[in-house]
Amino acid sequence: MYTIPSSVYTHISVSPSSLFGMMKRLDRAQVKDTAIPTHPNLAFKKVTVKTDSETVVRKNPAKSLKGPTTRYGHQSDVLEQNRLLVVVNEDLQKQISELKENVSVLEQRCSDLQETNTEIKKQLSDCHELLIAENLDPVSGGKVCEAADQRAGQRKELMTISQKLLSELKLFDDFTKDHRAHLTEVQNTMRSLQGAREQLHKEREGFSVYVEDMERALEDAEKLLLQ
Numbered sequence: 001m002y003t004i005p006s007s008v009y010t011h012i013s014v015s016p017s018s019l020f021g022m023m024k025r026l027d028r029a030q031v032k033d034t035a036i037p038t039h040p041n042l043a044f045k046k047v048t049v050k051t052d053s054e055t056v057v058r059k060n061p062a063k064s065l066k067g068p069t070t071r072y073g074h075q076s077d078v079l080e081q082n083r084l085l086v087v088v089n090e091d092l093q094k095q096i097s098e099l100k101e102n103v104s105v106l107e108q109r110c111s112d113l114q115e116t117n118t119e120i121k122k123q124l125s126d127c128h129e130l131l132i133a134e135n136l137d138p139v140s141g142g143k144v145c146e147a148a149d150q151r152a153g154q155r156k157e158l159m160t161i162s163q164k165l166l167s168e169l170k171l172f173d174d175f176t177k178d179h180r181a182h183l184t185e186v187q188n189t190m191r192s193l194q195g196a197r198e199q200l201h202k203e204r205e206g207f208s209v210y211v212e213d214m215e216r217a218l219e220d221a222e223k224l225l226l227q
Helices: 006-011 016-031 040-044 068-134 144-226
Strands: none
Touching: none
8 A cells, every 4th residue: 555654744735635535546446456467567657656665565476367357457546546646746746836936935035024124223323323423312303412501501590590599598687687686776775765764754753752842841941930
């Protein structure tokens, strides 16, 4: 029985049902008769596919005991087997050619992708060099120096505003200190005036008592003179 290697099924896309039908026909062709015909060269002259594992055991009879019908039937089976093998071989060759074409297409696509990748890398490198040369920010699109100058200007402006605020706070602190000192002086003056007023009030009360005493003394003196 002729067997197709298992590696063939891995690399071809022949449907399993068609292969199974071919193998059944090959089995039927070989089971009918295994005797060698009178002229074997005529039977096997057109066989184009033969595997190393196929072994045929031949016996050489002195005379052929088979009739013409059996001999021609066996030749017909062998020819059918040969035809089926030729069909399988042609199908395999066709699929191998298609696989080679697919491999060529894939290799061409891979080459094109590699060229595209190389071109993209070159463009990225050129863009990077351009950004560095022009001092451009890849995110904002503005120049790096301009952004740095802008940040420096903002920082300087903030420092100026902070210094102004500190100066105003210092002036306000000095003003509050002066105002506090003036207020303290006014409070001391008010205390002094309050003390002077109290002293004047005491002196006035003492003078009033003295005047009253003098008036009583004058009245007493007038009374003494009148007596």
